[in-house]
Amino acid sequence: MEKSFKEAISAQIFKYISQASRELNLECYVIGGFVRDYILQRKSAKDIDIVAIGSGIDLAKKVASLLPNKPKVQIFKTYGTAMLRFEDIEVEFVGARKESYTKDSRNPMVSSGTLKDDQNRRDFTINALAISLNSDTYGDLLDPFDGILDMKNKIIKTPLNPDITYSDDPLRMMRAIRFSSQLDFGIEKDSLDAIKNNCERIKIITRERTVDELDKILMSNKPSIGLKLLHETGLLPYILPELSALQGVEQIKGQKHKDNFYHTLQVVDNISQNTDKLWLIWSALLHDVGKAVTKKFDKKVGWTFHGHEYVGSKMVKKIFVRLKMPLNEKMKYVQKIVMMSSRPVILAENVTDSAVRRLIFDAGEDIDDLMLHCEADITTKNKVKENQYLNNFKLVRQKIKEVEERDRVRNFQPPITGELIMETFNLKPCREIGLIKEAIKDAILDGKIANDYEEAYQFMLLKGKELGLNKK
Helix, strand or coil, rough: CHHHHHEEEECCCHHHHHHHHHHHCEEEEEEEEEHHHHHHHHCCEEEEEEEEEECHHHHHHHHHHHHHCCCCEECCCCCCEEEEEEECCEEEEEEEEEEEEECCCCCCCEEEECHHHHCCCCCCHCCCCEEEECCCCCCCEEECCCHHHHHHHHHCCCCHHHHHHHHHHHHHHHHHHHHHHHCCCEEEEHHHHHHHHHHHHHHHCCCHHHHHHHHHHHCCCCCHHHHHHHHCCCCCCCCCHHHHHCCCCCCCCCEEEHHHHHHHHHHHHHHHHHCHHHHHHHHHCEEEEEECHHHEEECCCCCCCCCHHHHHHHHHHHHHHHCCCCCHHHHHHHHHHHHHHCCHHCCCCCCCCHHHHHHHHHHHHHHHHHHHHHHHCCCCHHHHHHHHHHHHHHHHHHHHHHHHHHCCCCCCCCCCCCHHHHHHHCCCCCHHHHHHHHHHHHHCCCCCCCHHHHHHHHHHHHHHHHCCCCCC
């Protein structure tokens, strides 16, 4: 085991750090994620955390002076940390410290401490592991909380009392669930109970930090692990109450609807197997949020959710605003996928050229993502139905390919411009120009005329005549 840890820190950067610490006569250790990921044989992120028993900033400067490329050291005095780049790796240096917290903030009061103090303040036992970079103990593992055992048992556990750990810094609750989702580890019972007891304290965490952890959960191999834990611990209503509202099954006169919460989790898992596009996964997460507010029981047809796609797309913006997520093309993309999420399903029942042209036009470059979402939305346990739905979507995909190759509809611009309409009929800006442009677009999409200048021009003249306009 000892040999393997020495191999882990055989990279040249560690030799420089060890030399620098020796010349400054201070101790230093690799700690946290690098050590954890090495032991788990995971591909490690391109960042390394170094803790110094003394000044992390001084150690960073010394290391930079020894490195051949003399990298610039970024110093963050407020936090007592420094960072430099070596090749494609970010190395962050911090002095060992101990922390104390107030009830209304996750930002601790910090003072210098020992390695033990620094390991005590770590969030989980698997993140408290350290490897010595000191000459006399180079490569030795320091594991004061049996983090190696917890890795073997696939357990997320706090080094100290979990109630205090999570109350001090409530973001750690999200991190516990995120690691559980990423690593497929269970959360120790006392720790899980402590999250339930402290869930309300997530309100003091900034929306940006909360969403950052949620993004990482969504990007894990099986996001439903983390999403279920958010639900079971009571955190989800503070973050995405619209998703929590989908949970449950209601029954009237023997008719019931599916549980749209667990359906959504299955859709998110399905799509995660086929894409690493974060915003497409967000679209899957939010695709049914409109169902809770549009749910009605009709005596003749049973449960309905009419217009839930339209309502859901409107809710997306409110969610993005509340969570301080980007109000840009990413949000519009999610709104678009949510709004159109049922279109290919309806189309599959009657695959006409005109309907396919409109689908391609409205979806534009996102048509393939939309189809991927629709296929992920199949969660029936009935294999016959599942194969039927998948075959229907194959037909839709084939029709999309045929229509696109023939009619070049995707993101097309009608061949007749507003300027040409104004010039032809000697018009100033007016309502009739918009009516003619819209009529030409509809005629092309409905297959009445080809996506061609000459046919569009003749159609423009005809439409102008209907509106009482004369060619000049």
